[in-house]
Amino acid sequence: MLLCKIINRNFVVLSQVKTSTRAISAVRKLSTKNDGVENFKGKYDIIIAGGGMVGCTLACALGKNKVLSNLKILLLEGSPNKKYELKEEYSNRVVALNPSTKALMSSLDVWMHVENARLQPVRHMQVWDACSDAIISFNSTDFLDDDLAYIVENDLLQHSINTELSKVQNVHIVYGAKIADYELSKTQPDSYDCTGSKVKMSNGDTYSCQLLIGADGANSSVRKAIGAQYLAWNYDQMGVVATLHLAEETENTTAWQRFLPTGPVALLPLDSRRSSLVWSTTHEQAKQLLKLPDEQFVDSLNDALWKQYPRSSSVDACTSWVSSWLQRVGLPSGAARQLPPSVRNIAANSRAAFPLGFGHSTRYVAPGVALVGDAAHRVHPLAGQGVNLGFGDVKDLTELLANTLYSGLDLTHPTWLERYESLRQRHNVPTQLAIDALHRLYTVDSPPLVLLRSIGLQITNAIHPVKKMIMSHATT
Structure with missing residues (x-):
């Protein structure tokens, strides 16, 4: 019996050693630790085309992973290396990071x-x-052990x-990189091996790699190069x-969003006295809002948050009945609502506008190539999910x-x-479609559709498991 245990233990140890040896061997075929980037003469294991928040985070994650620490990684960042200074006034571009991104x-x-x-x-x-x-509200204490977002x-x-x-030693960064062309990897016959990709720069430099990752935004050249629809x-x-x-001055830990007939207006908290505005509206109104004097802009914004818009009496009657019915069965009716803050003024030169759109690449991968972030998917900002998907x-x-x-x-x-493509598309595509459907549903003011969305919102707000399911998907 003792002999059998010793044999089994040795077999397990040998198996683990064999697996580790295979892993080390696979990495050594790609590169040798401490060789130094300069010894590669343009040859890398992974090239990330495009920086930004997603591309730089990917480079950091790959470089810090213990299993991947032997790989030689090149990040081609199109922007110059700017010196950052934390200013007293907040920037007008912010992101809402969910708990998964925080982790x-x-x-x-x-x-x-x-x-x-x-x-x-x-x-x-x-x-x-x-x-x-109709209203829906979420509280972090009802759904999470963490805050809803940051x-x-x-x-x-x-x-x-x-x-x-x-601080990552195995990642080399080229700032101000201008990519001229790609020569993509091809799969060799009767083998899983790829020939490797080449990245040709505008200055004449050429880099080669086994794996090319496109993190180059919604107009991705890598995506176009692989011919993805x-x-x-x-x-x-x-x-x-x-x-x-x-x-x-308030505690200001609430995110507010009101759906107007022209699009949603949202206030995101920054501190006790400041919030960030994201106001989705028509091209014509956006241009007008950018031209208005500060005082008139603030008046227009407060109207958007507080103004009573024309309503259908039949819609009001139906939503009132649904609210009463929910109260009778002991479910939240939405009657207990908070009032949004009023805006006093705006920070100087903080107004800007950008176009909104939808994008979905039917393929996230090709032989020796993968896409991440906006290169693979783009969504409306109404749910604050764009960068979290990346x-x-x-x-x-x-x-x-x-x-x-x-x-x-x-x-x-x-x-x-x-597997990467399948895993991410199973999460990203439903999120994209749901956000697109919400946008389309809330940009019409036809009474039947207003009634449909209003009752749907009331019932969703009343059923805790449904709200929990929505929040779980949005925070992972």
């Missing part, structure tokens, strides 16, 4: 830089319809990511952003790639690439 940033030691600077937690959320009394300035988050990325359309809307000063790509891509190499498979083995 990713914490694992990379990025979050501590954000916390030491500034961020604002979102503990409550209230969304309501301007054409009826509002962080784009520039601050980018700086925090770059701070950690600069891209489903896209522009909404007849622009997103107007600004930094707002509130009329009164960070989800980073998390899953890094984990799958590490598991692949640890299993002894090649860097470009199709099994993990296909």
Whole structure:
């Protein structure tokens, strides 16, 4: 009996050693630790085309992963290397990071830089319809052990990511990179091996790699190079952003969003006296809002938040009946609502606008190529999910790639690439379609559709498991 136990134990140890040896061998085929980037003469294991928040986070995640620490990684960042300075006034471009993104940033030691600077937690959320009394609200204590989201300035988050990325030894960064062309990898006959890709720069330099990752935004050249079909359309809307000063100091941990007939207007908390505006509206109104004097702009914004819009009496009667019925059966009726803050003025020169659109790449991968972030998907900002979907790509891509190499498979083995595509599309596509459907449903003021969406919102707000399911999907 003792002999059998010893034999079994030795077999397990030998199996583990064999697996580790395969993993080390697979990595050594790609590169040798401590060789130094300069010895590669343009040859890398992974090239990330495009920086930004998603591309830089991916480079940081790959570089810090213990299994991937031997890989030589090149990040081609189109923007120059700018010096960051934290200013007293908040930037007008912010992101709402969900708990899953926070966990990713914490694992990379990025979050501590954000916390030491500034961020604002979102503990409550209230969304309501301007054409009826329908409302839905979320409280972090009802659904999570964490806050619903965190509002962080784009520039601050980018700086925090770059701070950690600069410490990663196996990642080389080329700033101001201008890519001229790609020569993509091809699968060799009767083999999973790929020939490798080449990236040709405008200055004549050429880099080669086994795995090319496109993190180059909605107009991705990498996506175009692999010939992926891209489903896209522009909404007849622009997103107007600004930094707002509130009329009164508040705890300000609530995100507010009101659906107007022309699009949603949202206030995201920054601190006790300031909020960030994201106002989705028509091109014509957006242009007018940008031209208005500050006082008139503030008046227009307060009207958007408080004004009583024309309503259908039949819709009001039906929603009132549904509210009464919900109260009778002991469910939340939405009657207990908070009032949004009033805006006093806006920060100087903080108004800007950008076009809104939808985009979905039917393929996230090709032989030796993968797409992440806006290169693979683009959504309306009404749910604050765009960048979180990209960070989800980073998390899953890094984990799958590490598991692949640890299993002894090649860097470009199709099994993990296909699994990455399947895993991310199962999460991203339903989210994109749901956000697009909400946009379309709330940009019409036809009484039958207003009634339909209002009752749907009331019932959703009343049923806790449904709200929990929505929040669970939005925060992972």
